[in-house]
Amino acid sequence: MNPVKIKSPATIANLVCGFDVLGLALNEPQDLMEVTLSEKPGIRIQHNDIYNLPTVPEQNVAGVALLELMQELDNAVGFDIIIEKHIKPGSGLGSSAASAAGVVVAANHLLGNIFSKEDLVRFAMAGEKLASGVKHADNISPCIYGGITLIRSIFPLDIIALPAPPMYVSVVHPQIEVKTSDAREILRKEVLLKDAIKQWGNIAGLVAGFMQNDYGLISRSLEDVIIEPVRSMLIPGFDEVKKRSMDAGALGGGIAGSGPSIFMLCKEENAAKKIEAIMKDIYNNMALAYHTYVTTINNKGITISQEL
Ligand code: HSE
Secondary structure (H helix, E strand, C coil), X not given: CCEEEEEEEEEEECCCCCCCCEXXXXXXXXXXXXXXXXXXXXXXXXXXXXXXXXXXXXXXXXXXXXXXXXXXXXXXXXXXXXXXXXXXXXXXXXXXXXXXXXXXXXXXXXXXXXXXXXXXXXXXXXXXXXHHCCCCCCCHHHHHHCCEEXXXXXXXXXXXEECCCCCEEEEEEECCCCCHHHHHHCCCCCCCHHHHHHHHHHHHHHHHHHHCCCHHHHHHHCCCCCXXXXXXXXXXXXXXXXXXXXXXXXXXXXXXXXXXXXXXXXXXXXXXXXXXXXXXXXXXXXXXXXXXXXXXXXXXXXXEEEEC
């Protein structure tokens, strides 16, 4: 049978104030994946990259997502998968979501689109459970839907695709490891009512800002009084990146997902490039290796790039 080739984008979960409920897809970086439907049952995974990820389906985020999908078909079909990762695992840029979502979107295409986008998010969340210990959809949803998504509820799934004005995104990925499971473990399990009020005001403000193309409101709402104060301690240089980016004209920003990447949203490309230079300067001075990206919001999500 013919393989399908897809591109699966990096995503930024949380968008500062929206822990586990907001996420955005990026145009860069993107994983590549080739998936072939097979009459031979089971899943065979091959990696075409440097990351040494597991190839046993039950231990692989793409594998477990695809197993969820195959269960609905009584495991009557099989798949061969080749994954070429460009989103570094553990970056905070939705690497596991790109694999898990990418493979189920590709499989669905090969099967004649028998599942809805919501079904695909449900299958792909098995990958997030394997990667981080909990099911969350704030990377998977924007990966599949594109743009910015709000996950009002996970059980049952209620996903809302949000419009947003054009924005540039500057990202720095300092090359340290922050495991999502650890970054979740350190969070306080209870929040103060005064913090909760501030947080839900900001989430509502951010969503309204996106919908009304109001950059000022977006900027004012990019504030996190619950998660960032705890997690930012794991990321060297975080406060300096944030302060100097804001001084250089960022609308706002913070930790990408559970980190260690940091992102800043900008209205203008010039400001985004200036912020990238600031990010480089900070990590050069710390002699800490890093990657940077200046990119835009990816409104398409996963794309079928080539059918052979
Ligand atoms: N919302 C999740 C978290 C995203 O912040 O833990 C993890 O990538």
